[in-house]
Amino acid sequence: MTSSISNTPMVALTTGEPAGVGPELTLMLASSGKPLPATLVAIGDPGMLAERAERLGLGIEIEVSAPGRMPRDPRPGVLPVWPVALRVPSHPGVLEPANGAYVLETLDVAIAACRDGHADAMVTAPVHKGAIIDGGHIGFTGHTEYLRDACGVDEVVMMLATDAALHGRVAGEPRCALRVALATTHLPLREVADAITATRLERVLRILDGDLRRHFGIDAPHIVVCGLNPHAGEDGHLGREELEIITPTLARLREQGLDLEGPLPADTLFTPRHLEGADAVLAMYHDQGLPVLKYAGFGSGANITLGLPIVRTSVDHGTALDLAGKGIADPGSLRVAVALAAEMARRGG
Known part of the structure; x- marks a missing residue:
């Protein structure tokens, strides 16, 4: 009982x-x-x-x-x-x-x-x-x-959140309030690019959107998505994953009702202008997103596994x-x- x-x-x-x-x-x-x-x-x-x-x-x-x-x-x-x-x-x-x-x-x-x-x-x-x-x-x-x-x-999503971000977005909450989810988790860096597929991205984003609604009470989550490459690929000059995989996947999911922004360069995404109004950030790999989150709220946050029963x-x-x-x-x-x-x-x- x-x-x-x-x-x-x-x-x-x-x-x-x-x-x-x-x-x-x-x-x-x-x-x-x-x-x-x-x-x-x-x-x-x-x-x-x-x-x-x-x-x-x-x-x-x-x-x-x-x-x-x-x-x-x-x-x-x-x-x-x-x-x-x-x-x-x-x-x-x-x-x-x-x-x-x-x-x-x-x-x-x-x-x-x-x-x-x-x-x-x-x-x-x-x-x-x-x-x-x-x-x-x-x-x-x-x-x-x-x-x-x-x-x-088949798929789960690792998301870390600082204490200030745990209870939903409220007016005036600190800028360091963050939820950062990962498209890939514990992979060697040389394997990350091959793991970023349209199928994986769609599964991860649907889980993230659904569990922000279910567990955090957010009716229409706004999710900001990092690019994989420096400058989000620089129009294909620094990598083509954004052009060929990430951007088309986001566009298709937007047509189905998800509120997605990106892909944005990770070095400027974690700034107040882009985080304003964001309910979560999706980083492409472990050390792209988590160092920023842990700098903002280490010792006062939590790790959440989304997509589980x-x-x-x-x-x-x-x-x-x-x-x-x-x-x-x-x-x-x-x-x-x-x-x-x-x-x-x-x-x-």
Whole structure:
């Protein structure tokens, strides 16, 4: 039995790479005393979480629970946990590839809980791709792709948003309020151009438009699209992807009712003149759009996977192995991710 989405959504939080900051950020969130708009349950190793709480001097009680069983009345200082056992002991800052299977199992538990109706949304703390791959999971390229395959969908879209952009466009909101979606995600740069096809662009833009309506309550999203090449191809002199793929695809989708602008040069798109009135930007590749967004709001944003049959958000940062176990990591992005997941679940997860 889950909570009523219209009241307090149940959010399943995977604690991420155990050697990173995910476990302690989860504990900090539970111990902060600040109210959350969700009933929060963590997924991880209860013993490891208890040890980290003690190490950091956090008076947290770990309440072992299970999907389908509602935690006792939520109260400060108590963290309900759906248990998954570490494969080998974990220490802050020290990667153990054998725990790659543990990390993936926490994701599997969260996905199943959302699909079975035991959770209304899932939030993920950061994982370490290299450790998971070194642990024998060769095909792992990231949360986004793993969730796509686990949920059996053809295409998903990674979108990051700063805190100021999470609740819809309002008059006077800061210029740094951004939503940036990606046409491609974790690809080597030399493979990006070949991945920009008309079919992919159409799928991505339809998902982006549809989920901005569904999850953010935007009736007619205005999406600004980056070109792939410098100067958006300079009329074909710096690349022909804009002329042959991107521009015709945008024109066809405009005829079908999508509100699209572009393709525009990425070096001038992220300026107030072009961002004014934009509900989202679509960048062609990972490092075209995300550095700008993270400069504008690092630590106060969230990562959202669009196109899934479930709600999933995450933090806007990595495992921060150098900060792990020291109690100095900032849980701000995790708090934003939980709040956003709860809001998305209420809107129509």
